[in-house]
Amino acid sequence: MEKQIYRKLFLGFIQIHILHHAKKDPIFGSWMLKELREHGYNLSAGTLYPLLHTMDSAGLLEKEDRNVDGKIRKYYKTTEKGSDVLQEAKNKAYELFKELNEQ
Numbered sequence: 001m002e003k004q005i006y007r008k009l010f011l012g013f014i015q016i017h018i019l020h021h022a023k024k025d026p027i028f029g030s031w032m033l034k035e036l037r038e039h040g041y042n043l044s045a046g047t048l049y050p051l052l053h054t055m056d057s058a059g060l061l062e063k064e065d066r067n068v069d070g071k072i073r074k075y076y077k078t079t080e081k082g083s084d085v086l087q088e089a090k091n092k093a094y095e096l097f098k099e100l101n102e103q
Contacts, residue, residue: 014051027077029074032052060082
């Protein structure tokens with residue numbers, strides 16, 4: 001039960017990470033898995049790829065298929081809508097951070 005609580009809570013953080021990195025440069029799944037692991041998120045491909053697809057379907061990301069060494073790799077970049085959502089998330093995170101640090 002506790003793992004499910006953390007999973008739901010951190011899913012939003014993971015989406016913010018994805019939007020942030022995909023705004024800077026197009027990302028692909030295996031790179032994003034490594035990046036998230038560096039930040040302490042132990043995520044499987046079976047969790048990340050459906051999340052990327054959902055964010056694409058919601059209009060937050062835009063997908064582009066690229067041929068890399070004879071294989072098709074899906075790259076994602078943040079859309080204008082995704083950038084707006086990211087900015088709002090940053091504002092909310094900043095407000096929360098300030099409140100959590102008040103003593």
